[in-house]
Amino acid sequence: xxxxxxxxxxxxxxxxxxxxxxxxxxxxxxxxxxxxxxxxxxxxxxxxxxxxxxxxxxxxxxxxxxxxxxxxxxxxxxxxxxxxxxxxxxxxxxxxxxxxxxxxxxxxxxxxxxxxxxxxxxxxxxxxxxxxxxxxxxxxxxxxxxxxxxxxxxxxxxxxxxxxxxxxxxxxxxxxxxxxxxxxxxxxxxxxxxxxxxxxxxxxxxxxxxxxxxxxxxxxxxxxxxxxxxxxxxxxxxxxxxxxxxxxxxxxxxxxxxxxxxxxxxxxxxxxxxxxxxxxxxxxxxxxxxxxxxxxxxxxxxxxxxxxxxxxxxxxxxxxxxxxxxxxxxxxxxxxxxxxxxxxxxxxxxxxxxxxxxxxxxxxxxxxxxxxxxxxxxxxxxxxxxxxxxxxxxxxxxxxxxxxxxxxxxxxxxxxxxxxxxxxxxxxxxxxxxxxxxxxxxxxxxxxxxxxxxxxxxxxxxxxxxxxxxxxxxxxxxxxxxxxxxxxxxxxxxxxxxxxxxxxxxxxxxxxxxxxxxxxxxxxxxxxxxxxxxxxxxxxxxxxxxxxxxxxxxxxxxxxxxxxxxxxxxxxxx
Ligand code: F6R
Numbered sequence: 001x002x003x004x005x006x007x008x009x010x011x012x013x014x015x016x017x018x019x020x021x022x023x024x025x026x027x028x029x030x031x032x033x034x035x036x037x038x039x040x041x042x043x044x045x046x047x048x049x050x051x052x053x054x055x056x057x058x059x060x061x062x063x064x065x066x067x068x069x070x071x072x073x074x075x076x077x078x079x080x081x082x083x084x085x086x087x088x089x090x091x092x093x094x095x096x097x098x099x100x101x102x103x104x105x106x107x108x109x110x111x112x113x114x115x116x117x118x119x120x121x122x123x124x125x126x127x128x129x130x131x132x133x134x135x136x137x138x139x140x141x142x143x144x145x146x147x148x149x150x151x152x153x154x155x156x157x158x159x160x161x162x163x164x165x166x167x168x169x170x171x172x173x174x175x176x177x178x179x180x181x182x183x184x185x186x187x188x189x190x191x192x193x194x195x196x197x198x199x200x201x202x203x204x205x206x207x208x209x210x211x212x213x214x215x216x217x218x219x220x221x222x223x224x225x226x227x228x229x230x231x232x233x234x235x236x237x238x239x240x241x242x243x244x245x246x247x248x249x250x251x252x253x254x255x256x257x258x259x260x261x262x263x264x265x266x267x268x269x270x271x272x273x274x275x276x277x278x279x280x281x282x283x284x285x286x287x288x289x290x291x292x293x294x295x296x297x298x299x300x301x302x303x304x305x306x307x308x309x310x311x312x313x314x315x316x317x318x319x320x321x322x323x324x325x326x327x328x329x330x331x332x333x334x335x336x337x338x339x340x341x342x343x344x345x346x347x348x349x350x351x352x353x354x355x356x357x358x359x360x361x362x363x364x365x366x367x368x369x370x371x372x373x374x375x376x377x378x379x380x381x382x383x384x385x386x387x388x389x390x391x392x393x394x395x396x397x398x399x400x401x402x403x404x405x406x407x408x409x410x411x412x413x414x415x416x417x418x419x420x421x422x423x424x425x426x427x428x429x430x431x432x433x434x435x436x437x438x439x440x441x442x443x444x445x446x447x448x449x450x451x452x453x454x455x456x457x458x459x460x461x462x463x464x465x466x467x468x469x470x471x472x473x474x475x476x477x478x479x480x481x482x483x484x485x486x487x488x489x490x491x492x493x494x495x496x497x498x499x500x501x502x503x504x505x506x507x508x509x510x511x512x513x514x515x516x517x518x519x520x521x522x523x524x525x526x527x528x529x530x531x532x533x534x535x536x537x538x539x540x541x542x543x544x545x546x547x548x549x550x551x552x553x554x555x556x557x558x559x560x561x562x563x564x565x566x567x568x569x570x571x572x573x574x
Contacts (some may be wrong), residue, residue: 001027001028001049001073001571002159003188004176004188005191006068006167006187007067008066008212010183013064014067017448018248027073027189028073030084031048031081033069033070033072033086033097037162040163041162042161045058045224048079059545063398067160074567085097088127091131094125094134112125113440120235123481126157129143133146139167156175159172174209175369178189179194180200184214185212185214191234200233201368202219213322232368239384241474248561250392250561256427263382263383264401272380278334278377281407282333287332288331289316289332290334291315291336291348293317293336297343297395299460299463304317308405313409320346328356328358334350335363338364338371339386340365341364341366342571343570344569345574360375362374364379364392388561389567390547395543399438399537399540400418422540422544425544428542433530441553446465446494446554447494451477451498461475461547463475468553478505480507491516499522500538502527
């Protein structure tokens with residue numbers, strides 16, 4: 001994963017890199033580092049205690065016009081200062097930052113002469129490779145070209161050299177965008193790293209090399225030809241500051257759900273209508289729909305596939321990391337679901353589908369993201385920026401999007417009460433969740449029971465409890481309990497059950513666990529410990545209840561709610 005930002009130009013280079021890195025922290029927050037280009041050397045600083053600490057003690061980068069920063073999500077080597085980027089070559093002439101994985105780093109290292117390696121990372125080899133090629137007389141650009149051709153894996157790499165106000169860039173699979181400013185130019189993993197400084201961007205393509213200078217941006221394709229890539233204007237409204245009302249982004253984002261849903265419903269009536277129509281047309285004209293995503297986006301894909309099957313469409317959900325060519329045929333329509341639009345597993349699935357000739361549709365939150373750019377038709381879920389690592393409002397809006405697609409396909413769905421139902425669920429369950437949270441916070445294991453389209457919701461609630469509250473939780477199929485998992489239930493085992501109707505099949509499963517002494521947390525509009533309105537959108541209301549419960553449980557445990565350990569928001573590695 002990791003986030004990268006670089007800038008060459010006039011102005012406060014330090015402020016640009018600091019702001020850019022804070023905006024990129026969702027890509028990884030294990031450690032961070034910066035490099036600034038000085039006349040006689042590259043100055044580097046690294047820190048494992050956050051971006052604020054990294055920049056404390058710097059007034060500004062006096063008289064410095066080029067620099068870059070990196071925020072890390074560790075793949076190779078522990079979280080430590082020496083493993084943080086940037087990495088220097090032996091002579092300290094050049095520094096490198098990298099996002100991705102250099103799979104053949106050992107072979108590359110063995111092919112080089114004697115170099116002093118400081119870190120345990122795969123990335124450091126890039127600095128020594130370039131150093132060696134420069135000693136052989138190559139320019140940085142030529143060295144980078146040779147590096148690009150030798151690396152197996154995924155990469156976005158930036159290189160700076162002492163006394164040169166330039167940033168050299170290459171990329172394969174990992175995203176990188178250039179930003180065109182008034183008095184300088186930017187390069188970053190995501191456009192919003194430099195949003196606020198500029199809103200004009202160019203997305204590099206796989207295999208591209210680039211040289212970023214104050215007054216010029218040069219891009220070279222795989223063949224070495226200078227190429228022009230389209231300039232895209234973008235808008236990104238960001239919400240990174242917490243107000244007095246909210247202690248964490250997670251709860252703010254949960255509370256934003258009514259507005260986020262309203263925005264999406266309005267767009268269905270207006271500027272996104274044509275995309276819904278086109279997607280419905282594609283679905284109607286195909287015999288088979290495969291929906292794919294990862295984590296929470298896979299759970300929403302499972303619900304989406306069930307909703308489509310309910311109206312007679314042959315749809316299945318396949319987890320992106322296991323998607324392969326046996327899942328699709330030329331006439332299959334593939335619908336990719338992703339909040340970030342950058343998840344590598346989903347991008348790989350799209351590549352497989354594309355190779356076979358399938359139409360690619362997508363549902364994303366982040367505009368201009370790689371997944372959106374690779375799709376034939378894309379719907380934006382318009383949830384607004386989500387900062388907490390756990391998806392909440394974006395999961396909800398993914399579900400709403402599936403309901404809207406079903407409506408477009410002819411199902412009679414009335415959305416008039418949806419926003420009100422969400423508001424009621426939010427209002428009524430805060431205090432209840434605080435009390436339940438106190439009761440479950442010390443549990444080691446918890447189970448969530450669901451059936452049919454509520455099973456993916458059970459899995460989603462369990463995922464949230466694991467990642468944010470650090471409680472081992474599993475979503476179980478109610479009907480499958482008696483086939484094995486019932487053995488896990490003992491006196492006091494907490495079990496949350498999702499009961500959509502008084503007489504639904506799950507009730508007998510709930511009774512099975514209750515009669516074995518489970519601590520039963522029935523969740524239903526009709527009875528139980530949470531208060532839900534009767535609604536046509538219970539998958540959404542159940543998950544919102546689970547999000548609130550997760551938040552309050554993590555709060556009780558004093559956990560780092562927005563940045564849980566070992567995770568990152570955008571998962572751009574395999
Ligand atoms: C869980 C969560 C993750 C993501 C997953 C896919 O709360 O947020 O499981 O859903 O990493 O990410 P996107 O949706 O960006 O493809």
